[in-house]
Amino acid sequence: MSETITQLKTEYDKKVKEIQDLMKNPNRDAGLFSVDIGFKDKNLHFANQGGTITSSVARVENFFFKGYPYKRGVKLSFDDDYEPHVEVGGGTDLYGICVDIDEFTSTASILPITNNFTGYLVVKKDSQS
Numbered sequence: 001m002s003e004t005i006t007q008l009k010t011e012y013d014k015k016v017k018e019i020q021d022l023m024k025n026p027n028r029d030a031g032l033f034s035v036d037i038g039f040k041d042k043n044l045h046f047a048n049q050g051g052t053i054t055s056s057v058a059r060v061e062n063f064f065f066k067g068y069p070y071k072r073g074v075k076l077s078f079d080d081d082y083e084p085h086v087e088v089g090g091g092t093d094l095y096g097i098c099v100d101i102d103e104f105t106s107t108a109s110i111l112p113i114t115n116n117f118t119g120y121l122v123v124k125k126d127s128q129s
Helices: 002-022
Strands: 044-047 049-053 060-065 072-076 087-090 096-102 107-112 119-120
Touching: 002 049, 049 096
Parallel strands: 060 087
Antiparallel strands: 044 049, 049 119, 060 107, 072 087, 072 096, 096 107
C-alpha cells in the first residue's frame, strides 16, 4: 500500500514538472516577461495609423462631461449643480485633450496638458494608394 502511494506521488510530481516546463510563469520566469525584452522601444506604441510615446508617470484622468468633447481641447468647469466636469474649451484655461468618452456613464478620459505626451501621425501622399 505504501509503495503504491509513493509511486503515485512520484508519477504526480513527474507530470507536474513536465507541465511546468511547458508553461511560463511571471513569478518563476521573470526574465521572459521583462519590459526590456523584444524589438520594441520602451513606451512606444503603434496602433492603427499612428504612434505615441508616453511617460511611465503619465496618467489619464476621468471626468464627467457636458457637450461632446471627444478629440477636442477641454477645460475644467465648476457649476453649482454639478461635480467638477469638463466641457469643450481652450485658450488660456485649456486643461487637456479628451481622448475617449463613455456615453453610458457620461465619463470622458482626459489627457492633461501637463503630461509628457508625444503623438505621431503616419499618413500617405494623395498619389499613393
